[in-house]
Amino acid sequence: MSETVEREVGRARARKEDAHLITGQTNWTDNIAVNGLLHLAILRSPMAHARIDRVDVSAALERPGVIAAFSGRDVAEAMGSLPCAWPVAEGTVMPDHPPIAVDEVRYAGDPVAVVVARDRYAAADALEAVEVDYTPLPTVLEIESALDENAPLVHSDKGTNRCYDYRTTDGDYAAAKARADVVLTRRYHQQRLIPSAMEPRAVVVTPLAASGEFTLYSSTQIPHVLRVLLAVTTGIPENKIRVVAPDVGGGFGSKLQVYGEEVIALVLAKRLGRPLKWTESRSEANLATHHGRSQVQDIEIAARRDGTVLGLKVSLLADMGAYLMLLSPGIPILGASMYPAIYKMGAYEFSCTGVFTNRTPIDAYRGAGRPEATFAIERIMDDLAAELGMDAIDLRRHNWIRHEEFPYTTIAGMTYDSGNYEAATDKALALFDYDKLRAEQADRIDHADTVRLGIGVSTYTEMCGLAPSRWLGEMRYAAGGWEAASIRVLPTGKVEVITGTSPHGQGHVTSWSQIAADVLGVPFEDVEVMHGDTLLAPHGMDTYGSRSLVVGGVAVHEAARKVVDKARKVAAHLLEANEADLDFADGAFSVKGSPEARKTIQEVAFATFASHDLPDGMEPSINADHVLDPETFSFPHGTHLCAVEVDTETGAVHVRSYVCVDDVGKVVNPLIVEGQLHGGIAQGIAQALYEEAVYDEEGNLLTGTLADYLVPAAPDLPEFLTDRTETPATSNPLGVKGVGEAGTIASTPAVVNAVVDALRPFGVRDIRMPCTPERIWQALQPGKEASA
Amino acid sequence: MTHISLKVDGTTYEDDVEPRLLLIHYLRDRLGLTGTPIGCDTSNCGSCTVDLDGESVKSCSLLAVQADGGEITTVQGLAQDGELSELQKAFHARHALQCGYCTPGMIMAARDLLREHPHPTPDEVRHGLEGNLCRCTGYQNIVRAVLDVSEEEVKA
Amino acid sequence: MIPPAFEYARPSSVDEAVRTLADGGEDAKFLAGGQSLLPLLRMRLAFPELLVDLGRVPELRGVREDDGTLVIGAMTTHHHVLHDPLVRRHAGLLAAATATVADPAVRHRGTLGGSLAHADPAGDLPAVVLAMDGELVAVGPRGRRVIPAREFFVDYLQTALAPDELLVEVRVPKTDGWGFKYEKFHRVAQAWPIVGVAALVRRDDGHIAEARVGLSNMGSTPLRAATAEEALSGASDPDAVARAAEEAADGTRPAQDTSGSPEYRAHLARVLTKRAVLAAAGMG
Structure with a gap:
């Protein structure tokens, strides 16, 4: 009876979540059908900046099947201003942000009117009948010109396009620079990206008019945060709002948001007393779902001739777009601590200026601040190696924190608990066959081959597990970074885990089951995980920033430990033994020395349910809650290597091989970890080679559909060879570090470094992302060398 | 309105539809077969792919009336007697x-x-x-x- | 997004289709496979009052031989074209280029006639049919006429078809014995070509006797690289081909858009012409 249960943590369990997804028994928000459901459609500005002179919805109201139609002015008071929770610096300029524009539109896509109709077809037709008169206003579209003296103002009432200035320094950079043999200065451009989760956004609100209660279903990453902020924004009491994130088809940060459409649907459902649905089309999503990245990065590195890095100076211009969304100002600052990365140095200066432009607002996109940091440091390290005539790996090895030096506090003030850059790098180099590729590269140069080989390196680290609440407070973020978990052992011995994380592809149901099953000693199959509904899982901070496992998963672990502690009291009582004399293994308590005297946790659960014979004074429950506030971040790391072939005649880039060895600490489910890396790498390669939101001179988005915004398909990506090293985190009992963003953070510089490496013999030092064939071809034209 | 007859996942449906009704909306909104989702407007993403008379098609780029008389299989029709494909x-x-x-x-x-x-x-x-x-x-x-x-x- | 409302007709013969369109007034339009038209309708970039669906006109489908010519019904799908044994045997260039059109699901619905009548210069097939010296057969209220491909593509999305005419057949001369290659240069698999080059080469005694080069996306219509074709005649080695290919962009007027500048397109036309001709000539 005491057969040893195989440990769940570490097993490549196929996911519990798959069953309904592979059979089409899904619950996407747009699937929801309720009696009397009405459909919203939103008219959006065709102009990047204009005064609204007139909005007339009367003709739309005459259309068949139209129930209501409103201009921004009609509903301004009830809808309030969309929240920004992260005024990252003193004096951050916080413009008013009505969900439907009232006086001015500030980007192409800004909502100007809404219609409500009996079905989606009638709603779409009615939009054509809304009349709007605009007076065009001058636009500011480029980050680099937003602060020009004569630049038009996005928010004229604020008198500036400057949103904030943020600075942090440690050590004396000027002195470091003075001592340096080599100082490299580079300007890198993080292009504007469209997150492109496969499920466009959707919202359904069902009101209970009599009691003033509302259920809001949304394709969101943050049901809990959304509930709080919908209450704050609309004045509807928080305890009258239930938010449900049903199946959510990807987010990548784009659904870490409080969107105008969520507020619009809620307020109109209240006003009309009818259930409402809004579903975004892809072309609407490209305009109106927040964009990512969009920064100009000035970076300077000071080093000695032997390669020793002395200091780093970073100065960013960060695009906010037309308005501040939930986290817009804070996103570039999330990278502030990560520019020094894995390298030791004595001085660091960081500054960032946020600017407004007449384009779609910018906010979190997978990695959020950290891919930008990793890109800049890993790009300039490659350039420094080239400048010094060193191998790119050797330069890194010379500067990185050695494994015996952990814990290590970086110049940016982050204390890395653990890591082993040597091990990951050595493994990656072996898998990649680095030396052989270098030989082939040299051979192609010797033969003046028209197709050149380039090798790119990225030895990244990142900060995961957002976030210690105290740190967030110091960073002026409005909320905390804890996570909640509850565990209920039901009378029949089945287990319910309630988590405050809100998965949308990450496989929490499976991983949390594995964690709980191990601690409780119950079968994996006996665990159900509930999430994404503020009624079922009332407490949570949701899913973003590679936080779920490190904070939420650890909270599950801790709650399960509490359950065992409570069960131990009951078991000791039932077995007439001291708690201290009980062993707990494989889901059963037994008395030391007499293993036949045992009680399974299921038996204890039933005994507690019956409560006929509990210890005196004990509450009749072994269920437990845990709210975990992490004490620190976690720091996964890894080495990514990329080989590209560049066709110097056409500029085409072909990714020939991609190898990565990541150390994400203890692995709960290798299948899921590998999957997270795969997707992340693909998105990072996409930034390096394919994707960019492009605007014309008037501020119209030219990449408004998936025909123009080039999300790579299967033939556009290589096979990735992934492997791992495992250096457990010392900052949490599971030893986990997080993996959601690692691939994205690591891969972009690996690919661009490879492209530039292939072109260095031609004098090329940089190719702006995405590294399109034309940009590469241009860089190879005599006298047209790419920007240095 | 145009009258159509379609067999979807083994069941025959007859309906009067607007000619402009997209097949994907017919499946989702009229038949309640929400297993097939919509991901774009330009036939790029393929989320809405179904099988029409033995060939894959993008149901967002097809009018329901064009599929009249056809036999459609969606992801919801793949498992047979509870056995996954x-x-x-x-x-x-x-x-x-x-x-x-x-x-x-x-x-x-x-x-x-x-x-x-x-x-x-x-x-x-x-x-x-x-x-x-x-x-x-x-x-x-x-x-x-x-x-x-x-x-x-x-x-x- | 959602198409605007329209009337719908589904004729079962060419005569009925032509008649229905004529009766439908100015804003009546034929619906072929719909793989270009449906996205345009959904984006509300087209507002037809009547769509005449050609999907149930059997005489518009299929491939047959007519002596030295292949006759392909306008409603023959891409999928059918690229698998058709006659096309593969006698018009390999068309099969090869068709295999690169969009993706399998789109190829199941999209038709050869539809993509030619749509006349997008970025499309793959207009340049191919142009390179093959194909002919397009139209039927209208005034009868039937044959339009050479060289006269068919008039301007951006404009053809020589009268508003009341229906494209019923595509006729391409058999190219047995010719070498062929379609070089498509695009940034991702699904994207339109930045430039596409369709090459047909007939060799004689070690040199190129005749070369025909069609260009996709090098102007407001598909184009023939006439100067290069002339220069290729007689070329007997790769260097001669490369020199001739330098003329490939002569007389073209490529557009500026998010995927390329005119000068880059001109450059690509030259490089891709060289590669396509070398491959077609078996010199690659």
Whole structure:
């Protein structure tokens, strides 16, 4: 009876979540059908900046099947201003942000009117009948010109396009620079990206008019945060709002948001007393779902001739777009601590200026601040190696924190608990066959081959597990970074885990089951995980920033430990033994020395349910809650290597091989970890080679559909060879570090470094992302060398 | 209104529809077959892929009236008597889905691919799926899952 | 997004289709496979009052031989074209280029006639049919006429078809014995070509006797690289081909858009012409 249960943590369990997804028994928000459901459609500005002179919805109201139609002015008071929770610096300029524009539109896509109709077809037709008169206003579209003296103002009432200035320094950079043999200065451009989760956004609100209660279903990453902020924004009491994130088809940060459409649907459902649905089309999503990245990065590195890095100076211009969304100002600052990365140095200066432009607002996109940091440091390290005539790996090895030096506090003030850059790098180099590729590269140069080989390196680290609440407070973020978990052992011995994380592809149901099953000693199959509904899982901070496992998963672990502690009291009582004399293994308590005297946790659960014979004074429950506030971040790391072939005649880039060895600490489910890396790498390669939101001179988005915004398909990506090293985190009992963003953070510089490496013999030092064939071809034209 | 008759996942439906009604909206909004989702406006993403008379089609780029008289299979019609199809099993076993939004279309496209190339190379799998976008998996495990199924058939 | 409302007709013969369109007034339009038209309708970039669906006109489908010519029904799908044994045997260039059109699901619905009548210069097939010296057969209220491909593509999305005419057949001369290659250069698998080059080469005694080069996306219509074709005649080695290919962009007027500048497109036309001709000539 005491057969040893195989440990769940570490097993490549196929996911519990798959069953309904592979059979089409899904619950996407747009699937929801309720009696009397009405459909919203939103008219959006065709102009990047204009005064609204007139909005007339009367003709739309005459259309068949139209129930209501409103201009921004009609509903301004009830809808309030969309929240920004992260005024990252003193004096951050916080413009008013009505969900439907009232006086001015500030980007192409800004909502100007809404219609409500009996079905989606009638709603779409009615939009054509809304009349709007605009007076065009001058636009500011480029980050680099937003602060020009004569630049038009996005928010004229604020008198500036400057949103904030943020600075942090440690050590004396000027002195470091003075001592340096080599100082490299580079300007890198993080292009504007469209997150492109496969499920466009959707919202359904069902009101209970009599009691003033509302259920809001949304394709969101943050049901809990959304509930709080919908209450704050609309004045509807928080305890009258239930938010449900049903199946959510990807987010990548784009659904870490409080969107105008969520507020619009809620307020109109209240006003009309009818259930409402809004579903975004892809072309609407490209305009109106927040964009990512969009920064100009000035970076300077000071080093000695032997390669020793002395200091780093970073100065960013960060695009906010037309308005501040939930986290817009804070996103570039999330990278502030990560520019020094894995390298030791004595001085660091960081500054960032946020600017407004007449384009779609910018906010979190997978990695959020950290891919930008990793890109800049890993790009300039490659350039420094080239400048010094060193191998790119050797330069890194010379500067990185050695494994015996952990814990290590970086110049940016982050204390890395653990890591082993040597091990990951050595493994990656072996898998990649680095030396052989270098030989082939040299051979192609010797033969003046028209197709050149380039090798790119990225030895990244990142900060995961957002976030210690105290740190967030110091960073002026409005909320905390804890996570909640509850565990209920039901009378029949089945287990319910309630988590405050809100998965949308990450496989929490499976991983949390594995964690709980191990601690409780119950079968994996006996665990159900509930999430994404503020009624079922009332407490949570949701899913973003590679936080779920490190904070939420650890909270599950801790709650399960509490359950065992409570069960131990009951078991000791039932077995007439001291708690201290009980062993707990494989889901059963037994008395030391007499293993036949045992009680399974299921038996204890039933005994507690019956409560006929509990210890005196004990509450009749072994269920437990845990709210975990992490004490620190976690720091996964890894080495990514990329080989590209560049066709110097056409500029085409072909990714020939991609190898990565990541150390994400203890692995709960290798299948899921590998999957997270795969997707992340693909998105990072996409930034390096394919994707960019492009605007014309008037501020119209030219990449408004998936025909123009080039999300790579299967033939556009290589096979990735992934492997791992495992250096457990010392900052949490599971030893986990997080993996959601690692691939994205690591891969972009690996690919661009490879492209530039292939072109260095031609004098090329940089190719702006995405590294399109034309940009590469241009860089190879005599006298047209790419920007240095 | 135009009268149409369609067999979907084994059931015959007769309806009067507006000519402009997209097949995907007919499936989702009229028949309540919400297993097939919509991901774009331009036939690029392939989320809405279904099988019409033995060929994969993008149901967002087809009018319901164009499919009149046809026989449609959606992802909801693949499992037989509770037994998952080989592709469904392989997608699960290989972790070939994360958020799952592209999965119905991806499975339908893969089914079409294997019908045409029962034993594809990895490269043929990638090209066969070029009309279906996935944002989560980097396609790695999708390709593996499809190859698994083709190898299963070789053994059988 | 959602198409605007329209009337719908589904004729079962060419005569009925032509008649229905004529009766439908100015804003009546034929619906072929719909793979270009449906996205345009959904984006509300087209507002037809009547769509005449050609999907149930059997005489518009299929491939047959007519002596030295292949006759392909306008409603023959891409999928059918690229698998058709006659096309593969006698018009390999068309089969090869068709295999690169969009993706399998789109190829199941999209038709050869539809993509030619749509006349997008970025499309793959207009340049191919142009390179093959194909002919397009139209039927209208005034009868039937044959339009050479060289006269068919008039301007951006404009053809020589009268508003009331229906494209019923595509006729391409058999190119047995010719070498062929379609070089498509695009940024991702699904994207339109930045430039596409369709090459047909007939060799004689070690040199190129005749070369025909069609260009996709090098102007407001598909184009023939006439100067290069002339220069290729007689070329007997790769260097001569490369020199001739330098003329490939002569007389073209490529557009500026998010995927390329005119000068880059001109450059690509030259490089891709060289590669396509070398491959077609078996000199690659």
